[in-house]
Amino acid sequence: MTVLVGYVPSPEGEAALRAGIDEARRRGEKLLVVNTSRGDAYVDPRFAQEPDLAHVREDLAALGVEFDIRQVLGGGDAAEEIVELAEKLDVSLVVIGLRRRSAVGKLITGSSAQQILLGTDCPVLAVKAAV
Amino acid sequence: MDNLNNLMQGFEDVIAPMNLLLALIGVLVGTAVGVLPGIGPAMTVALLLPVTYGMEPVQAFIMFAGIFYGGMYGGSTTSILLNTPGESSSVVTAIEGNKMAKAGRAAQALATAAIGSFVAGTIGTLLLVLVTPFVVDFAVSLGAPDYFALMLLSFIAVTSVLGASRIRGLISLLLGLTIGLVGIDAVSGQQRLTLGVPQLADGIDVVVVAVGIFAVGEALWVAAHLRRKPVEIIPVGRPWMGKKDWRRSWKPWLRGTAFGFPFGALPAGGAEIPTFLSYATEKRLTKHPEEFGKGAIEGVAGPEAANNASAAGTLVPMLAIGLPTNATAAVMLAAFQSYGIQPGPLLFEREASLVWVLIASLFIGNLMLLLLNLPLAPAWAKLLQIPRPYLYAGILFFASMGAYAVNAQPLDLFLLLTLGLLGFAMRRFGLPVLPLIIGVILGPRAELQGRRSLQLSGGELSGLVGGPVSYAVYAVIVLVLAWPLVRRFAVRPRTTVA
Numbered sequence: 001m002t003v004l005v006g007y008v009p010s011p012e013g014e015a016a017l018r019a020g021i022d023e024a025r026r027r028g029e030k031l032l033v034v035n036t037s038r039g040d041a042y043v044d045p046r047f048a049q050e051p052d053l054a055h056v057r058e059d060l061a062a063l064g065v066e067f068d069i070r071q072v073l074g075g076g077d078a079a080e081e082i083v084e085l086a087e088k089l090d091v092s093l094v095v096i097g098l099r100r101r102s103a104v105g106k107l108i109t110g111s112s113a114q115q116i117l118l119g120t121d122c123p124v125l126a127v128k129a130a131v
Numbered sequence: 132m133d134n135l136n137n138l139m140q141g142f143e144d145v146i147a148p149m150n151l152l153l154a155l156i157g158v159l160v161g162t163a164v165g166v167l168p169g170i171g172p173a174m175t176v177a178l179l180l181p182v183t184y185g186m187e188p189v190q191a192f193i194m195f196a197g198i199f200y201g202g203m204y205g206g207s208t209t210s211i212l213l214n215t216p217g218e219s220s221s222v223v224t225a226i227e228g229n230k231m232a233k234a235g236r237a238a239q240a241l242a243t244a245a246i247g248s249f250v251a252g253t254i255g256t257l258l259l260v261l262v263t264p265f266v267v268d269f270a271v272s273l274g275a276p277d278y279f280a281l282m283l284l285s286f287i288a289v290t291s292v293l294g295a296s297r298i299r300g301l302i303s304l305l306l307g308l309t310i311g312l313v314g315i316d317a318v319s320g321q322q323r324l325t326l327g328v329p330q331l332a333d334g335i336d337v338v339v340v341a342v343g344i345f346a347v348g349e350a351l352w353v354a355a356h357l358r359r360k361p362v363e364i365i366p367v368g369r370p371w372m373g374k375k376d377w378r379r380s381w382k383p384w385l386r387g388t389a390f391g392f393p394f395g396a397l398p399a400g401g402a403e404i405p406t407f408l409s410y411a412t413e414k415r416l417t418k419h420p421e422e423f424g425k426g427a428i429e430g431v432a433g434p435e436a437a438n439n440a441s442a443a444g445t446l447v448p449m450l451a452i453g454l455p456t457n458a459t460a461a462v463m464l465a466a467f468q469s470y471g472i473q474p475g476p477l478l479f480e481r482e483a484s485l486v487w488v489l490i491a492s493l494f495i496g497n498l499m500l501l502l503l504n505l506p507l508a509p510a511w512a513k514l515l516q517i518p519r520p521y522l523y524a525g526i527l528f529f530a531s532m533g534a535y536a537v538n539a540q541p542l543d544l545f546l547l548l549t550l551g552l553l554g555f556a557m558r559r560f561g562l563p564v565l566p567l568i569i570g571v572i573l574g575p576r577a578e579l580q581g582r583r584s585l586q587l588s589g590g591e592l593s594g595l596v597g598g599p600v601s602y603a604v605y606a607v608i609v610l611v612l613a614w615p616l617v618r619r620f621a622v623r624p625r626t627t628v629a
Binding site: 037038039040041042043044045047049073074 | 167362
């Protein structure tokens with residue numbers, strides 16, 4: 001079984017990663033860190049660049065968690081990719097970070113968190129960034 | 132003094148709220164398209180041309196001039212923060228600019244680019260005011276054979292001097308000339324290349340060609356290369372410069388201006404060559420050679436000044452002779468023609484107020500660009516987060532609307548798509564787009580002048596060689612064509628050109 005973390009280089013993403021590490025250690029399971037981009041804009045701040053990933057790798061190696069990092073490029077939305085991965089792999093828990101959104105913003109662009117909550121069959125742990 | 136009075140009159144007219152608003156829209160749109168790679172001022176002017184049919188010509192040109200100058204400003208932002216040049220004229224800026232940004236000096240790089248662009252743009256526009264009357268005086272004395280020779284020079288220069296491959300340049304030029312031929316021949320009344328389609332008798336509208344090649348071609352190209360790894364953008368605050376940066380920047384600004392303006396005014400000079408020359412010069416003259424390659428501010432200041440000065444220089448032959456030297460000027464020339472205004476020496480007599488308002492608006496636009504870009508550069512960079520499907524959907528919408536609006540006939544939409552496919556194929560096979568546009572726009576005019584000279588001489592070929600000007604121009608053409616041969620045999624191999 002695996003704990004899947006939806007990772008974004010932001011305070012929310014870091015919080016999700018922390019929570020994911022805790023859960024993986026508590027359950028004694030593998031950790032799968034997922035970061036995605038549709039790759040259709042020149043710049044995507046939610047796409048983890050190499051320095052971010054190196055830093056994640058270092059942290060995880062230091063903590064001695066068995067882990068894997070997967071970057072999905074050019075597929076669907078982040079939510080679609082995570083739901084698909086959670087279905088395909090043997091995932092026991094999905095961990096995501098929540099950010100503060102305005103009602104209008106959610107109405108227009110939708111919410112990835114909501115899509116993941118509704119779309120996956122396994123439990124979802126949603127954490128907020130440390131204030 | 133007369134020109135100065137005219138210019139003051141121009142300033143008086145441009146201060147009108149509507150004109151100021153259009154200048155502001157122009158520079159905003161210009162900066163935006165400058166920031167976005169693949170979308171340039173030429174495409175934008177072509178897209179907006181049909182939108183401006185309802186406006187006064189003056190107002191349309193105020194907006195176009197803003198787009199033209201804005202594109203030069205915006206290109207540097209992407210070069211510096213992203214290492215992806217927004218425009219071909221900002222390629223050199225990326226070399227040092229991105230290194231500076233990586234070293235934590237993005238704010239200074241953006242500042243020297245923006246202030247340098249302002250300085251160069253202002254000096255360039257002043258030079259435009261001073262130089263153009265002389266060029267007009269010279270142009271008045273030109274006869275049909277001289278014009279024909281000058282246009283031939285334009286064709287040769289644009290295919291041979293720019294770009295990596297002459298043969299590709301020539302292919303593109305011939306495609307353009309062929310498209311320009313479609314329609315009824317003005318002299319004999321014969322239909323040429325109309326394939327029996329009555330709507331083609333009027334020729335293919337330049338707007339349809341420009342929008343098809345630039346906008347639809349680019350959209351197809353992007354669609355074919357849509358998914359790619361997002362690049363890292365370097366976060367930056369408000370641009371600013373320290374005392375030391377000012378000291379190191381002002382000379383490169385002036386030298387860049389000195390390179391940019393004359394090259395902009397030459398046929399096929401464009402902005403690319405002077406930016407390279409400016410970079411090479413700064414590298415040689417710098418007191419900090421160890422910084423070059425690691426983020427030297429001179430390497431940003433010089434080329435950025437050069438590209439803005441060349442934008443001003445481009446307007447000299449465009450307004451005075453009716454010769455475009457880059458794609459944006461070519462489309463602006465088409466815009467003049469669509470308003471029934473003939474650029475050239477008579478423009479300053481017949482449409483004096485239009486010209487001077489246009490020039491005054493350049494000064495105003497430049498100031499606006501400085502005020503917009505200095506505090507807002509980080510905000511502009513946010514535009515790069517727009518997913519490209521949204522962007523290009525919008526562009527295609529404007530493209531089809533514009534192409535249809537020209538003549539309100541569905542055939543134009545088919546032509547638009549066909550030309551879009553042609554534009555896509557040209558990008559695929561590495562054919563430059565500029566010679567095609569120059570061919571479409573200048574081709575029919577070159578034909579007119581050439582046939583006029585032949586008619587005057589009663590069909591004698593000697594009629595094409597009119598006077599000292601055409602002698603000189605033909606000599607230059609021969610030189611340009613023969614240059615690779617000369618270089619291969621006459622120049623010893625040790626003098627490698629850097």
